[in-house]
Amino acid sequence: MATVIIPTPLRKFTNNTARLDIKADTIENTVHELTLNFPDLKKHLLDDKGQIRSFVNIFVGNDDIRDLQQGKTPVQTDTVISIVPAIAGGFA
Amino acid sequence: MSNHSNITFSKEELARYNRHIIIPEFGLEAQQKLKAAKVLIVGSGGLGSPALLYLAAAGVGTIGIVDFDVVDDSNLQRQILFGVEAVGTPKVEAAKARLQALNPHIHIILHNTQLTSKNALDILKDYDLVADGTDNFPTRYLVNDAAVLLGKPNIYASIFQFEGQVSVFNYTNKDGVVGPNYRDLYPTPPPPGLVPSCAEGGVLGVLPGIIGSLQALEVIKVITGVGEPLVGRFYMFDALNFESRTFNISRREDNPLNGKNPTITALIDYEQFCGMKAVEKPVKEISARDLYDWQVKGEAFQLVDVREQDEYDFVNIGAELIPLGTVAANADKFSRDVKVVVHCKMGGRSAKAIRELEEKFGFTNLYNLKGGILGYIDEVRPELSKY
Numbered sequence: 471m472a473t474v475i476i477p478t479p480l481r482k483f484t485n486n487t488a489r490l491d492i493k494a495d496t497i498e499n500t501v502h503e504l505t506l507n508f509p510d511l512k513k514h515l516l517d518d519k520g521q522i523r524s525f526v527n528i529f530v531g532n533d534d535i536r537d538l539q540q541g542k543t544p545v546q547t548d549t550v551i552s553i554v555p556a557i558a559g560g561f562a
Numbered sequence: 563m564s565n566h567s568n569i570t571f572s573k574e575e576l577a578r579y580n581r582h583i584i585i586p587e588f589g590l591e592a593q594q595k596l597k598a599a600k601v602l603i604v605g606s607g608g609l610g611s612p613a614l615l616y617l618a619a620a621g622v623g624t625i626g627i628v629d630f631d632v633v634d635d636s637n638l639q640r641q642i643l644f645g646v647e648a649v650g651t652p653k654v655e656a657a658k659a660r661l662q663a664l665n666p667h668i669h670i671i672l673h674n675t676q677l678t679s680k681n682a683l684d685i686l687k688d689y690d691l692v693a694d695g696t697d698n699f700p701t702r703y704l705v706n707d708a709a710v711l712l713g714k715p716n717i718y719a720s721i722f723q724f725e726g727q728v729s730v731f732n733y734t735n736k737d738g739v740v741g742p743n744y745r746d747l748y749p750t751p752p753p754p755g756l757v758p759s760c761a762e763g764g765v766l767g768v769l770p771g772i773i774g775s776l777q778a779l780e781v782i783k784v785i786t787g788v789g790e791p792l793v794g795r796f797y798m799f800d801a802l803n804f805e806s807r808t809f810n811i812s813r814r815e816d817n818p819l820n821g822k823n824p825t826i827t828a829l830i831d832y833e834q835f836c837g838m839k840a841v842e843k844p845v846k847e848i849s850a851r852d853l854y855d856w857q858v859k860g861e862a863f864q865l866v867d868v869r870e871q872d873e874y875d876f877v878n879i880g881a882e883l884i885p886l887g888t889v890a891a892n893a894d895k896f897s898r899d900v901k902v903v904v905h906c907k908m909g910g911r912s913a914k915a916i917r918e919l920e921e922k923f924g925f926t927n928l929y930n931l932k933g934g935i936l937g938y939i940d941e942v943r944p945e946l947s948k949y
Binding site for chain 2: 533536537555556558
């Protein structure tokens with residue numbers, strides 16, 4: 471069971487849940503599992519080809535999955551996964 | 563960084579900066595570096611307010627401010643640079659008056675203009691570093707690209723609702739190694755419409771205070787060389803859970819600015835890059851004045867408000883509430899027999915609702931209220947509260 475931390479802008483698609491326990495062995499499967507449980511999340515996380523969107527970063531622990539094995543990055547039961555989308559506010 | 567070796571201080575300045583100078587790791591030399599430094603702050607809003615106040619107080623010798631906006635009542639909840647008396651005046655001028663009163667020993671340079679691809683390089687080139695506190699993706703990429711093209715550090719901070727992000731981009735360390743920039747982190751922006759805008763999203767007022775102060779901290783560290791700046795790292799603060807995380811980030815070979823095969827060698831059209839210029843099907847519109855005429859004449863029409871419940875509770879004009887996210891599920895509640903006027907706060911969400919209903923359900927009788935409820939209040943019902 472890995473823990474996925476949902477960022478505040480996406481929590482409205484997860485019934486306002488900030489942390490979700492997801493059973494999966496890789497990042498790819500974690501995201502898949504996540505979008506099965508919360509279908510509205512899908513268009514925010516994946517593009518039309520099913521790839522993780524380029525304005526969404528996923529970190530395993532403190533590391534960017536692009537520096538690990540991308541979607542194939544393995545996930546352990548104690549892994550903490552953070553989803554970090556781009557935000558642009560400075561509220562000028 | 564600007565040369566600091568012949569910087570001197572008056573007696574008043576030495577007294578003012580005493581608590582800096584007596585820190586062993588900081589000392590007189592760091593204070594000299596601050597006085598010699600030229601920092602450009604882009605945006606004097608929620609993030610810019612605390613950053614400017616702390617940088618001015620700390621004695622950054624030259625501070626440039628870019629902003630084209632005018633102080634509005636709705637700014638005062640978080641933009642602590644401004645008081646009630648500043649409402650209606652250009653932000654840069656109000657900011658200068660406040661900062662100069664705080665510290666008369668520094669120079670403030672005003673750029674009362676919107677930063678664009680045409681003027682960005684010219685404005686940035688005279689500064690040692692830039693701090694980005696803007697509120698939209700096109701300007702984020704513009705500031706980033708300009709900073710990278712000019713080889714200047716970009717101290718980045720961004721906020722949304724309860725979440726804040728900070729990083730130091732394009733920083734060259736002592737060994738000449740350049741750190742990652744915004745395009746390494748986020749190669750492309752989200753398409754318009756996927757991420758809620760400021761008007762829809764909102765922000766807790768104290769959050770920019772926290773994040774803008776962290777931004778000022780990193781500006782000071784980069785100028786003085788004291789400590790380890792947030793380079794190759796990306797800080798995130800979640801105010802709701804009081805959790806902060808610092809992630810490692812790195813440069814990417816496919817970065818179009820300074821990766822292996824750079825393709826961007828000059829500033830581009832950032833509105834287009836961010837998809838803002840995508841041609842959207844125009845929707846039919848009605849002005850607040852015409853809507854009022856319909857109401858007075860008793861014309862048959864349906865009025866629908868697609869804002870959220872809490873916005874509706876704060877102020878409404880008697881419309882039926884169907885929030886944007888539930889429009890498709892409630893398509894049968896929209897009349898097909900009479901004209902339907904759809905409104906939101908300013909007209910953006912209602913246009914989205916109309917496009918969705920036209921595309922998915924074939925409606926042809928929908929009208930967008932120009933300027934939304936705010937426009938209606940201005941034109942017709944000035945006694946109602948605005949937000």
